[in-house]
Amino acid sequence: MTAAAALDPAVVAALRGARRVMVLTGAGISAESGIPTFRDALTGLWANFDAEDLATPEAFARQPAVVWDWYASRREAIRRAQPNAGHRALVDLARWVPRVTLVTQNVDGLHQRAGSADVWELHGNILRSRCSREGVVVDDPPPGPSPPPCPRCGAPLRPDVVWFGEVLPFAALAAAEDAAATCEVLLSVGTSNLVVPAASLPWMAAARGATVIVVNTTAEGQRHGPAIHHALGPAGTVLPALVAAAWPE
Ligand code: NAD
Numbered sequence: 001m002t003a004a005a006a007l008d009p010a011v012v013a014a015l016r017g018a019r020r021v022m023v024l025t026g027a028g029i030s031a032e033s034g035i036p037t038f039r040d041a042l043t044g045l046w047a048n049f050d051a052e053d054l055a056t057p058e059a060f061a062r063q064p065a066v067v068w069d070w071y072a073s074r075r076e077a078i079r080r081a082q083p084n085a086g087h088r089a090l091v092d093l094a095r096w097v098p099r100v101t102l103v104t105q106n107v108d109g110l111h112q113r114a115g116s117a118d119v120w121e122l123h124g125n126i127l128r129s130r131c132s133r134e135g136v137v138v139d140d141p142p143p144g145p146s147p148p149p150c151p152r153c154g155a156p157l158r159p160d161v162v163w164f165g166e167v168l169p170f171a172a173l174a175a176a177e178d179a180a181a182t183c184e185v186l187l188s189v190g191t192s193n194l195v196v197p198a199a200s201l202p203w204m205a206a207a208r209g210a211t212v213i214v215v216n217t218t219a220e221g222q223r224h225g226p227a228i229h230h231a232l233g234p235a236g237t238v239l240p241a242l243v244a245a246a247w248p249e
Pocket of ligand 1: 025026027028029030031032035036037105106107108109123189190191192193194195215216217218233234235236
């Protein structure tokens with residue numbers, strides 16, 4: 001059975017009729033682009049580290065070179081990756097729905113490279129760096145030591161991502177909360193829905209009557225309920241099938 005055949009017609013109809021759709025994506029949508037999820041990335045040279053050893057302000061203060069080098073290796077992998085059919089299906093979705101709010105927990109910039117406009121990044125972007133003292137964003141860090149110095153003030157640069165224990169960017173979080181409070185359909189794609197506050201948004205939307213479509217390779221660890229529908233399978237297959245079923249051309 002194809003992913004399209006497995007889609008619930010009521011879910012397809014809800015999507016087709018929606019004027020406001022929120023999409024919340026996580027690491028799973030980029031898995032088919034060859035970008036490992038956070039925990040899968042801690043292999044090889046990095047097998048002896050925990051996420052908490054690398055993705056916290058304390059870790060950066062303690063061992064800035066180790067943290068910078070880990071992010072540099074992920075940045076290179078992300079630069080080599082290409083957006084996949086899942087990212088492209090979301091570009092297509094925006095052609096049909098009057099208002100799509102795309103919110104991502106990913107830091108890889110692949111939605112933008114696929115062609116999505118107005119992407120709200122909840123956790124920043126690994127391709128950017130910023131001054132650890134003044135916050136000035138630097139797109140291309142100068143070559144040099146790990147981490148390189150800020151070209152303006154000389155303080156160490158850090159990745160422009162949100163680390164554990166840090167505050168999310170206010171505008172992105174406000175946009176996400178507003179979309180969750182007003183959308184008719186919410187697509188939750190490739191996220192384990194464990195990292196708060198993003199994790200709670202789909203269930204908030206379901207509680208006030210929105211249709212929630214969870215696109216994931218597993219339903220394990222996700223919530224269940226009358227307004228929550230599970231479209232099981234890889235995002236690169238399920239999302240194009242969903243868009244094609246709702247708007248056959
Ligand atoms: P996660 O690693 O906790 O969960 C990934 C989810 O994707 C799982 O539920 C898994 O079952 C699902 N999945 C795996 N392959 C899939 C596929 N092909 N199609 C659909 N679903 C698939 O990721 P998370 O929920 O995003 O949380 C981890 C945090 O780590 C995020 O906050 C994010 O900032 C960061 N992160 C980002 C990237 C990236 O930018 N690509 C990669 C790794 C981690």
